[in-house]
Amino acid sequence: MQNDNGIQVLVTKDPLDVRQACAAVADPANGGIDMFVGVVRDNHLGQSVTGITYDVHETLAAEELMKICREAQGIWPQAKYFAAHYQGYLDVGGISVLIAASAPHREEAFESCRYIIEEIKKRLPVWKKEHYIDGESAWLPGHSLVSAEEDDDDDDHAACCGRCGTHG
Amino acid sequence: MKTVTITMRLYGAFRKYQDSLTLSVPAGSPVAAIKEALGKALGPQAKDLVMDSVIADDRAILPPGFVIDRDSSLSVLPPVCGG
Numbered sequence: 001m002q003n004d005n006g007i008q009v010l011v012t013k014d015p016l017d018v019r020q021a022c023a024a025v026a027d028p029a030n031g032g033i034d035m036f037v038g039v040v041r042d043n044h045l046g047q048s049v050t051g052i053t054y055d056v057h058e059t060l061a062a063e064e065l066m067k068i069c070r071e072a073q074g075i076w077p078q079a080k081y082f083a084a085h086y087q088g089y090l091d092v093g094g095i096s097v098l099i100a101a102s103a104p105h106r107e108e109a110f111e112s113c114r115y116i117i118e119e120i121k122k123r124l125p126v127w128k129k130e131h132y133i134d135g136e137s138a139w140l141p142g143h144s145l146v147s148a149e150e151d152d153d154d155d156d157h158a159a160c161c162g163r164c165g166t167h168g
Numbered sequence: 169m170k171t172v173t174i175t176m177r178l179y180g181a182f183r184k185y186q187d188s189l190t191l192s193v194p195a196g197s198p199v200a201a202i203k204e205a206l207g208k209a210l211g212p213q214a215k216d217l218v219m220d221s222v223i224a225d226d227r228a229i230l231p232p233g234f235v236i237d238r239d240s241s242l243s244v245l246p247p248v249c250g251g
Contacts, residue, residue: 038251055179057243059226061250085250097251117251124250125224127180139181142249144220149199149229 002066007073009065010084011058016095024082025102034109036117038097040090044140048133054096056087057125068119072101076112079103083116085126123148170195172236174202177243181217185210193236199223200232206244221246 001010008024018037025033040052069081082100090096099116103109120126122143131137174191191205207218222229224243236242 055183057177057179057224057245060224060228060243060245063227121249121251123248125179125245125248126250127246128249129180139184140249142180142247144247145222145229145245146220149222149231 002062006080007069008082011061011087013088016084016086016098021082021098021100025080025100027080027102030102030104032106032109033102034113036099036113037095040092040094042092049130050133051091051131053089053129054086055127060125064124068116072112072115076108079108079112173239175241180246195237196235199230199234217246
């Protein structure tokens with residue numbers, strides 16, 4: 001767990017805990033908490049999915065989670081943030097990503113939480129291997145970081161393109 | 169010519185080749201050259217994936233011109249799909 005001035009981030013092989021996320025951002029000055037809970041679904045592109053293995057560059061992922069949350073804090077400075085990603089295998093229904101943002105009002109809570117999940121999908125060094133009911137498995141395509149190697153001045157914060165397969 | 173040893177960790181779709189490999193490159197090679205050496209080591213079937221990937225150390229993604237002048241532990245990051 002990394003902590004930094006209203007931000008907590010976590011990359012873990014332990015089950016993600018919704019209550020922990022909620023408690024991490026609780027603040028008497030903040031009247032709303034928005035959460036995003038990403039879970040493994042049982043289907044993808046017509047195939048029956050039994051689970052997903054999450055391959056993670058642990059140190060870089062923790063750094064990037066913190067960076068994303070700091071960016072959010074720059075936009076919504078009164079909010080508090082918790083962002084965690086799971087590492088390893090999960091059955092269908094398992095929680096893969098967990099975000100909580102508390103803010104004085106609902107608008108900042110919704111917007112900041114949305115910002116964090118969209119950036120996670122585009123930037124976090126995580127790779128998904130889907131496992132299917134017929135015993136086969138496949139790595140999912142994703143978002144290339146090639147533009148990030150030149151500079152971090154990505155041109156927008158548009159929503160995830162949808163190629164990576166788990167748009168909860 | 170002095171060479172340096174790069175221990176490269178592989179992630180995601182690269183794991184079908186192996187989990188890590190070692191490259192020897194001339195000292196002072198830029199990251200772009202290391203990426204090229206990685207592509208040669210993995211073979212033509214990995215060419216597109218290597219081109220879509222970046223090289224990182226444990227702190228950040230390294231730009232193509234970043235020079236490696238000592239033995240290093242790096243990672244190759246294919247396109248990501250967190251969440």
